[in-house]
Amino acid sequence: MAGTGKFFVGGNWKCNGTKDSISKLVTELNSAKLEDDVDIVVAPPFVYIDQVKSSLTDRIEISAQNAWVGKGGAFTGEISVEQLKDIGCKWVIHGHSERRHVIGEDSQFIGKKSAYALTQGLKVIACIGEKLEEREAGKTFDVCYEQLKAFADNMPSWDDVVIAYEPVWAIGTGKVASPQQAQEVHVAVREWLSKNVSAEVASQTRIIYGGSVNGGNSAELAKQEDIDGFLVGGASLKGPEFASICNSVT
Numbered sequence: 282m283a284g285t286g287k288f289f290v291g292g293n294w295k296c297n298g299t300k301d302s303i304s305k306l307v308t309e310l311n312s313a314k315l316e317d318d319v320d321i322v323v324a325p326p327f328v329y330i331d332q333v334k335s336s337l338t339d340r341i342e343i344s345a346q347n348a349w350v351g352k353g354g355a356f357t358g359e360i361s362v363e364q365l366k367d368i369g370c371k372w373v374i375h376g377h378s379e380r381r382h383v384i385g386e387d388s389q390f391i392g393k394k395s396a397y398a399l400t401q402g403l404k405v406i407a408c409i410g411e412k413l414e415e416r417e418a419g420k421t422f423d424v425c426y427e428q429l430k431a432f433a434d435n436m437p438s439w440d441d442v443v444i445a446y447e448p449v450w451a452i453g454t455g456k457v458a459s460p461q462q463a464q465e466v467h468v469a470v471r472e473w474l475s476k477n478v479s480a481e482v483a484s485q486t487r488i489i490y491g492g493s494v495n496g497g498n499s500a501e502l503a504k505q506e507d508i509d510g511f512l513v514g515g516a517s518l519k520g521p522e523f524a525s526i527c528n529s530v531t
C-alpha cells in the first residue's frame with residue numbers, strides 16, 4: 282500500500298488502453314518486484330478504474346486523471362471526487378499540461394479543483410511546467426511560479442500533495458530534460474515553497490519529474506538531489522519498464 286515513502290512514481294495512462302490491454306498490464310504490475318521506499322500510483326482512464334481497482338495489487342494506489350471542481354450534479358460528462366472515492370481512487374492528477382493547453386483549463390480553475398479534491402480526502406498530483414517557447418524566452422521559472430501560486434492560493438494544505446514538474450516540450454516527444462535542467466527547476470520549486478509556504482512544506486513535499494522518462498534514463502535523473510520520483514506517461518503502459526523505473530528511484 283502506498284504510504285509516505287521517500288519517493289513517488291506515478292503512471293499516467295492518459296487516454297490509452299482497452300479492457301484486454303489493461304488486464305495484461307495489471308498482470309505485469311502484480312508480478313513485479315517493487316522496492317519498499319517508493320509510493321506507486323497508476324492513473325487509468327475513468328472507464329477502467331473499477332477494473333483496475335478490483336484486480337491490481339494494493340501495493341499500488343489508483344489515481345484519477347481529472348475530477349470535477351465541486352460536488353456532483355448537473356454537470357454533463359464530468360466525474361465527481363465523491364464518485365472517484367466511491368470506486369477506491371486515492372489520488373487525482375490536476376494541472377497536467379494536456380488539460381492546460383489542449384482542454385484549456387487555467388491555473389485558478391486547476392487550483393480550485395485541487396482544493397476541492399483535498400477537502401474531500403483525495404490526494405493531489407499537482408502538475409506544473411513550461412512550454413518550449415516559454416523556456417526559450419527565459420520564462421521557465423515565471424511560468425512555474427505562477428502555476429505554483431494558483432495551487433497555493435486555493436489549497437488548504439500541502440500535506441497530501443505531490444508536485445510534478447513536467448516541461449511541456451518533454452512530454453511525449455522523446456526529448457527528456459537533462460538531469461541538470463530538471464534539477465535546476467526542482468531546486469527553484471523547493472525554494473519557492475520555502476519562501477512562500479514554509480520550510481517544512483519545502484522539505485517534505487515530493488517533487489517529481491515527468492516528460493519522456495523511460496527505463497534508460499530514469500536512474501540518471503533519479504541521482505539528482507531534488508528529483509523525488511517521476512510521473513511517467515508512455516513508459517507506464519509497459520509493466521516491466523514501469524516497474525524498473527519505480528525501482529530506479531530508490
Ligand SMILES: O=C(COP(=O)(O)O)NO
Nearest residue numbers: 293452453492493514515
Ligand atoms: O505526461 C506525462 C509524461 O508523458 P511521457 O512520459 O509520455 O512523456 N506524464 O503525466
